[in-house]
Amino acid sequence: MGIIFGILAIMVVLVLAYFMSNDKKHINVKGIGVMLLFQLVITWFMFNTGIGRSVINGISAGFNKLIEFGSKGVDFVVGGIQIAEGGSVFFFNVLLLIIFFSTILSVLTYLRILPPIIKYLGGLLSKITGLPKVESFNAVNSIFFGQSEALLAVKTQFHHLNNNRLYIVSASAMGSVSASIVGAYLQILPPQYVLAALPLNMFSALIMASVIAPVQVPEEEDVVDVKDVSNDKSIFEAMSNGALDGGKIALIVAAMLIAFIASLELVNWLIQFVFAGVTLQEILGYIIAPIGILMGISPGEVIEAGGVMGTKIVTNEFVAMLEFQDILGGMSEKTVGIVSVFLTSFANFSSIGIIAGTVQGIDSKKAVQVSGFGMKLLIGATLASILSGTIAGLFL
Secondary structure, eight states: OOOHHHHHHHHHHHHHHTTSSSOOOGGOEEEEHHHHHHHHHHHHOOOOOHHHHHHHHHHHHHHHHHHHHHHHHHHHHHEEEEEOOTOEEEEEEEEHHHHHHHHHHHHHTTTTTHHHHHHHHHHHHHHHHOOOHHHHHHHHHHHHHHHHHHHHTTTGGGGGHHHHHHHEEEEEEEHOHHHHHHHHHTTSOOHHHHHHHHHHHHHHHHHHHHHHHHOOGGGGGGGOOOSSOOOOOSSSHHHHHHHHHHHHHHHHHHHHHEEEEEEEEHHHHHHHHHSOOOOOOHHHHHHHHHHHHTTOOTTTHHHHHHHHHHHHHHHHHHHHHHHHHHHHHHSSSSHHHHHHHSSSSSSSSHHHHHHHHHHHHHHHHHHHHHHHHHHHHHHHHHHHHHHHHHHHTOOO
């Protein structure tokens, strides 16, 4: 029954995307089918084979070792601060680690290690799916770098991007997460689901975008250049700039958490004036419950799980992850996996502004286009998260 519901959920998101399509006649059905097949194979490999589980465990162990290294730096700076027994400070224990991960990414970029890998994987993805090289490169790049950085990496090609192509690169940026903050996610959610979400959400974002905004691109307008991806003059400058960028991200995330969590409390306080004991999370849970059941979440858990998923859409993934962390111990493994994969993306309202602001800095005319399809972008990215969660649920 679960498999039937899962197939039905996949059909629902594809049909919804089809109704939003800008060009129904030129949808790349073959490419979408190939990407769906890849999702199924990758998820089966990671969740249902010994080798796959070993790979996930190995990657997780690598991240944990990096977290240990990062924690040494954090402890040196703030280790003298006394915290009540059994307590923790999220900013110190989680967010400050973003600085170290950002530094590593900056160094790997300066040493020209990451850019060729991303370009190669993007080219391979393009050949397999039939998608343009720029869009494929951007999709892979979005796994490693944040929304702004991923879009800036293809800024030299922006003059070639029509409305549909701009939608696809924006959708990839919104449907992914940055490797610099994956370490933070791993300390909140089960590592195997966070790591599985990275490729799943990349493919899901491309699938939804390929349905909503099909593209056909001349070869001369589809060139990827990674020669000037870093302006750093030395490895020490790369480390410094990476650390500064990571510090900015940590502060931005902290500021957003303060604002969103406080606002959520305010909204719940106002709601309870009218409906005693009711919260926004419960309302969102009931709204999302039908699709949550199709995704594979059990009826007894779907209201709580749906509330967390809805919270992510209206606030951000960190707020939702912290809420989910408090209740995941009482959830079934299948629900934990589905919701964790759903949460591991930037698909929320605030991302519309981040993407539009980044594009504004590259091309002001293109920024107007992004603002115009902002809600369609959020809906498409949310459908992509639902697709990823559903695929994960099929193998749990």
